[in-house]
Amino acid sequence: MTASWAHSDPNLLRAHHARDAIIQAGPVPADVTETVLQPRDGFRGGLLFTPPGDLGAPVIVYFHGGGFLAGSPETHRCVTAWLAKMSGLRVLSARYRLAPEHHFPAQRDDAVAACAMAATLPAAGDLVLAGDSAGACVALWGLRGLAAEQRHQVRGLVLLYGGYGLTESASIARYGTAENGLDAETLDIMYRRLGDPAQTGITFPLAFAAEIHEPAYVLAAALDAVSDDSSTLFRALPAHPANRFVPVEGQDHGFFKATGKSDIAMQELQKAADWLGAMVRG
Numbered sequence: 001m002t003a004s005w006a007h008s009d010p011n012l013l014r015a016h017h018a019r020d021a022i023i024q025a026g027p028v029p030a031d032v033t034e035t036v037l038q039p040r041d042g043f044r045g046g047l048l049f050t051p052p053g054d055l056g057a058p059v060i061v062y063f064h065g066g067g068f069l070a071g072s073p074e075t076h077r078c079v080t081a082w083l084a085k086m087s088g089l090r091v092l093s094a095r096y097r098l099a100p101e102h103h104f105p106a107q108r109d110d111a112v113a114a115c116a117m118a119a120t121l122p123a124a125g126d127l128v129l130a131g132d133s134a135g136a137c138v139a140l141w142g143l144r145g146l147a148a149e150q151r152h153q154v155r156g157l158v159l160l161y162g163g164y165g166l167t168e169s170a171s172i173a174r175y176g177t178a179e180n181g182l183d184a185e186t187l188d189i190m191y192r193r194l195g196d197p198a199q200t201g202i203t204f205p206l207a208f209a210a211e212i213h214e215p216a217y218v219l220a221a222a223l224d225a226v227s228d229d230s231s232t233l234f235r236a237l238p239a240h241p242a243n244r245f246v247p248v249e250g251q252d253h254g255f256f257k258a259t260g261k262s263d264i265a266m267q268e269l270q271k272a273a274d275w276l277g278a279m280v281r282g
Contacts, residue, residue: 026260
């Protein structure tokens with residue numbers, strides 16, 4: 001790794017993350033249509049992926065990972081395009097403001113605006129909120145920020161190896177390193193980039209997990225430093241018959257970057273898509 005997730009310049013980290021995404025990703029499905037959505041009315045823009053078939057299905061609103069500092073709909077094009085293909089649902093991959101230039105609640109507000117945009121799409125109905133890594137955290141912030149009427153439209157949550165606020169845990173101690181950016185020191189710096197909690201009022205999902213009544217698909221990579229974040233979140237969720245905790249053996253944080261060419265990434269994404277199909281189509 002040529003950049004330090006704790007100490008390098010944010011622009012260097014963003015460029016590193018974008019290069020890594022290009023290197024790891026496989027091809028996107030040819031029959032999924034990609035549409036650029038421009039910013040408007042608080043929505044920061046993004047990419048809409050439309051699979052072949054019926055447009056009347058619910059919309060997945062997806063938030064990319066990148067430690068709250070890097071990433072974009074473009075860096076996550078492959079996983080979101082394949083999620084659209086596998087689920088048969090449109091995926092709105094939403095842009096949100098990044099730290100440290102933008103402190104919380106910018107990320108929550110952008111997630112709420114993305115949900116409002118998704119509701120205006122042709123034949124839009126219910127929503128699914130999804131994300132990976134830091135984006136899974138943003139998805140839950142967005143969920144909590146929705147007005148009651150719109151939150152009632154959320155049919156489910158797909159949360160892929162999320163980071164939900166822990167800076168110390170057994171998995172962090174075992175698998176976190178300065179090189180992968182998931183050691184205790186780097187995670188503490190990552191969360192502090194979002195601003196001083198006393199000034200921003202930031203609350204991480206582990207503190208409000210008991211309020212999450214929507215069915216949730218919570219995936220954790222077994223060799224991931226933040227896998228304890230996912231297991232802790234799942235244990236704190238209210239009981240729901242559709243809730244699923246999915247540990248993926250032998251995989252590390254970020255393995256969905258290889259969607260399109262990794263068999264395990266494709267298999268696990270298909271499992272999440274199948275679960276979604278059961279949620280939104282009954």
